[in-house]
Amino acid sequence: MSSFRGLLSLCPHLPGLRLFSVSHRLDSYSHKEDASAFPGKRALISFLSWFDYCDQLIKEAQKTAAVALAKAIHERFFVGVMEPQLMQTSEMGILTSTALLHRIVRQVTSDVLLQEMVVFILGEQREPETLSEISRHPLRHRLIEHCDHISDEISIMTLRMFEHLLQKPNEHILYNLVLRNLEERNYTENKPSCPEDKDVVENGLIAGAVDLEEDPLFTDISPDNTLPNQEWICSPRTSPDHPKNDGKTEVHKVVNSFLCLVPDDAKSSYHVEGTGYDTYLRDAHRQFRDYCAICSRWEWPGAPKPLEKCDLEAAFFEGHFLKVLFDRMGRILDQPYDVNLQVTSVLSRLSLFPHPHTHEYLLDPYINLASGCRSLFSVIVRVVGDLMVRIQRIQDFTPKLLLVRKRLLGLEPEGPIVDHITLLEGVIVLEEFCKELAAIAFVKYHASATP
16 A cells, blocks of 8 residues: 555646546446455556556657656656565565556556656666676566566566566567577577588578487377468478578478477377367467567568677577576476466567567577577477476376366366376476467468568
């Protein structure tokens, strides 16, 4: 309640807002008639109404006035009221203040106020991160750490906040969280170019990469793993006048690499109707179209920065945000179902961005990773390796896995608790996430190949 009082104390300094904050959207509210009432709900509604009014006022105001008002809200509310609440150690306080921040992120529509909010959350840094300086902006560091909090509720709420932040039309968000660390492409191995070691070889693989079709882990492919309408995914014809587009790996290899990551012994979707890979294509197409619309004005390059212009000798650090997400992804078999859903949701959002470096780092299984570096694909490969060892110790693994899937889908009534439920749910999320990544890779390739 103290944070709301601190907020409302700003109103006298902003003409007309105190009256509006009390009356806007409250005239029809009755605490007695509200079945979902809780202590402080009226104050919360009052705050959200006040913030909505500020947002709309800034959106419509003359530029100088809009900037001044947004900076006042940044200094007197974001920094003066919100930051102490977000930096506290009480789990209930952290959860409440993060939920409020999440609501603010979702609600803001003014570009000027959005910019102030983004600077408040992430800071203004745009140079590559180093592990020794990840706490340079304390609030950013704390919020990212909360994505891997001991409290699952805090982790989920913070991940949701970042997921909605990534959907906002502000270029600094993705650049600060991810792109600034991928700019030099120093996650790739620095190999001198020579005739015997070309970057791209005849079959579309990057030199030194493993052909997954020849890897024993990927040889047992069921018919359900292949794409419908194979003619859709043919690579563009190559010719001296039209060489292969930037050495991109053939799309069918990429798609099948993700679809075949989880071996058949650990799959359950093909036992349930309507859970195939193609179910993700429609959503991936719509979401990618939305992201393209958001990012169109940012003038991103259409191809990765040429390796000869990259500083490949610089030490690579994926950045604090991806580090935490990759760490959580690596523990998918040991985390609660709801946490896994949120972690994979944020990673899929990042994969949708139409930037060549995020696409390469998150969606290309064939990048030749430098020593000590990891990608999303390599993290999942490690998880699958661990999974194949662990399922050997679980009696009746396949029937249990199918039962858990059907319960999650509401096709089976709840019954006795199944042994190893956390691992089984993690396997299901892993399989679905791989199908989602395959769909995103296909949709992005299809969009880039369409004139």
